[in-house]
Amino acid sequence: MKPLLAKNLENFCSRFDNFIDAEFRSIEILSKSVIRVVITTQDSSRDFDWVTITLEFNDVSDAGLIKNDKLSFVDMSNGLTLLSSDGIFVFGVGNYDDEFGIKNALCYIISSSIKYKEGQF
Template identity: 55%
Template sequence: MKPLLKKDIDAFLKRFDNFIDAELRFIEIVSATTVKITLAAQDSARGFDWITLTLEFNGISDAMLLENSKLSHVDMSEGITLLCENNLFAFGIGSYNDLRNITDSLCYIKADSLKYSQDEF
């Protein structure tokens, strides 16, 4: 797992086109304060080949998660939002512009840190 820093979030989202039309694969609750989300997305750095990415959130202070059985039905046409405000990382399905409204997402996470790993499709 590699840390995703605040300064790298915009480039990361651009590389994967904000995860528009990506596939949510799996949500794993590792502990009360750690969650992993696995997605499949097209990588512009690899000629838009599909790859699997895992996002790991640590130090979670607030979250609303979906059951894995419902993930294949989630509309990903607006992609995801990744933000970092006040040293807090936030993830949400859909397009949101600040930490306050990300809780409107049907699935969101607020955490102290964010890491990622990439793998084959």
């Protein structure tokens, strides 16, 4: 897995069109401070082919998660939010501007670092 740095977040999200109409595959709690999320989405750098993106959140300080059996019902028409400020990364379903708003998301994770891996659909 590669680290996803704060300075690269905007380009990363843009490459995947902010994960609009993406699909959740799974959410795994690996430990009390590590959560892994697997998503399929279209990749603009690959002529919009579908790819699998695995995100691993480390040093998780707060999270509101969805059970895996409900993931296929999540409306992803507003995509995902990935933000960073003051050394904290926030992730959430929907379009949010800050950490405080994201806590209202159907699913959210707040962590100190993110790693990612690209895979085939």
